[in-house]
Amino acid sequence: MSLPKYAVLQKPRGDKRTYAITPRIAGGFATPDELRKIAETAEKYHGTLKITSGQRIAILGISAEDVEKAWEDLGMDPGVVSPYSVKNIEMCPASFCKRAKQNSMKLAMKLEKRFYGAATPNRMKIGVVGCMNSCTSANSKDIAVLANDEGYVIRAGGSAGFHPRLPDDIAENLNDQEAFDMVEAIYLYYCETADMGEKLGDYIDRISLETFKTGVYERYTLIQEEQKQ
Incomplete structure (x- = not known):
């Protein structure tokens, strides 16, 4: 099974697989609209918010089928494009x-x-x-x-x-x-x-x-x- 795009597989719990997504927040400076989008998306897909050491906000606990929809709702670039970048x-x-x-x-x-x-x-x-x-x-x-x-x-x-x-x-x-x-x-x-x-x-x-x-x-x-x- 391939990973959903721009998502990180979290610790499997039995048969359950969840993913984390992290939108780009340039330099850690976010607008109120961006914060609202992140909060609303996390709430919609039952995610947990985590402020990262990289000055971004990750949404944890997203199911595989919701990852693409969550990115569409966010309308933001991914924080990390590739492991080699x-x-x-x-x-x-x-x-x-x-x-x-x-x-x-x-x-x-x-x-x-x-x-x-x-x-x-x-x-x-x-x-x-x-x-x-x-x-x-x-x-x-x-x-x-x-x-x-x-x-x-x-x-x-x-x-x-x-x-x-x-x-x-x-x-x-x-x-x-x-x-x-x-x-x-x-x-x-x-x-x-x-x-x-x-x-x-x-x-x-x-x-x-x-x-x-x-x-x-x-x-x-x-x-x-x-x-x-």
């Missing part, structure tokens, strides 16, 4: 925070639009924060964008899974556009050269940080040159 771009509310050093929400939303559902060798998470407090646990993400008084710091290779790993420093003192381009360069180099199924942190460990940074900066330079043309 950018899973989410988590961000802090920097525009509203007194501790923010940069207005990172603008950059984060630009990254969310660019990388939502983008194909990768393995699942990828990106964290963007307005200060070094890292309120979204950005240092546990594959790519971390952190802000200080001088601009943005970019790190890569973080993980909080079975093999926790702190990220490596890739660049610092970047402005908004430079930070966006550096994330693009990391993404491109990873997708072009890593093995299928290989997490970014594992890939860096395999080829060495020096080799990784060399490849990333080559692509970053190309991106910068293309923008000047």
